[in-house]
Amino acid sequence: MEALEAWRPIGLEQRELRAEYRALVSGSPAAALDRDGGPEHLTASCFVFSPDLAQVLLCFHKKGRFWVQLGGHIEPADDSVAAAAHREAREECGIDDLRPLGGGVVDLDRHSLGDGFTRCSAHWDVGFAATASLTAVPVGSDENDDVAWWPVEALPVNVPPHFGRRLRGVLDRIAMVEDDRHAGSAGQPSA
Incomplete structure (x- = not known):
C-alpha cells in the first residue's frame, strides 16, 4: 500500500490510525482489500470539491x-x-x-456500520480528493438517493458524526x- 507509506499524517490521531491501517494491510493484504475478505476491510472514497474548494x-x-x-x-x-476512489466517485456522481x-x-477514517449494512461491520476508509466544475451536473446512482453540491461551511444536518471535522482535516x-x-x-528558475 504505497499510498499509505507516502502519506504524511497531520496530528496524532491520524498518525495512530495510519499505524493501525498498516497493521491491517500487512497482516492480511488480500483480505484487507476484498469486500468479501471479512466484515472489516478497506474502502476508497473521494472528496469532490469545486475548483475554489468552497463547495x-x-x-x-x-x-x-x-x-x-x-x-x-x-x-x-x-x-x-486511489483508482478505486476516483472510479467510485465517477460512478456515484455521473x-x-x-x-x-x-x-x-488526504484522510483515513475507520467507522462502524449500522444495521443497514449486512456483510460489513466496519470500513477502514482511505480518502482521496478531486475537483469538478460546478457546471458539471451530478447524477445519482443505484447506491444513493441524491447527489448535490454543498457549501463546505454549511453542510447538511444529516451527515455522519464528526464529518465536519473530517472535511476540515x-x-x-x-x-x-x-x-x-x-x-x-x-x-525553481522559470522557463
Missing part, C-alpha cells in the same frame, strides 16, 4: 441515510486504492471529468500539499 459534492447514502463523500469498495480490476487533488491520501491536508508545492516551485 463539496456529497451523496445521500441509500443504506446509511446520511450525506457523505463519494466512495465504496475496492474492486479486483482497480489498479490502486461526472467523468474529475481532476485529482491533494497529491494522494481534508481541506487542511490539501492546503498543506499546495503550500509545499508552491514552496518547492518558488526556488
Whole structure:
C-alpha cells in the first residue's frame, strides 16, 4: 500500500490510525482489500470539491441515510486504492471529468456500520480528493438517493458524526500539499 507509506499524517490521531491501517494491510493484504475478505476491510472514497474548494459534492447514502463523500469498495480490476476512489466517485456522481487533488491520501477514517449494512461491520476508509466544475451536473446512482453540491461551511444536518471535522482535516491536508508545492516551485528558475 504505497499510498499509505507516502502519506504524511497531520496530528496524532491520524498518525495512530495510519499505524493501525498498516497493521491491517500487512497482516492480511488480500483480505484487507476484498469486500468479501471479512466484515472489516478497506474502502476508497473521494472528496469532490469545486475548483475554489468552497463547495463539496456529497451523496445521500441509500443504506446509511446520511450525506457523505463519494466512495465504496475496492474492486479486483482497480489498479490502486486511489483508482478505486476516483472510479467510485465517477460512478456515484455521473461526472467523468474529475481532476485529482491533494497529491494522494488526504484522510483515513475507520467507522462502524449500522444495521443497514449486512456483510460489513466496519470500513477502514482511505480518502482521496478531486475537483469538478460546478457546471458539471451530478447524477445519482443505484447506491444513493441524491447527489448535490454543498457549501463546505454549511453542510447538511444529516451527515455522519464528526464529518465536519473530517472535511476540515481534508481541506487542511490539501492546503498543506499546495503550500509545499508552491514552496518547492518558488526556488525553481522559470522557463
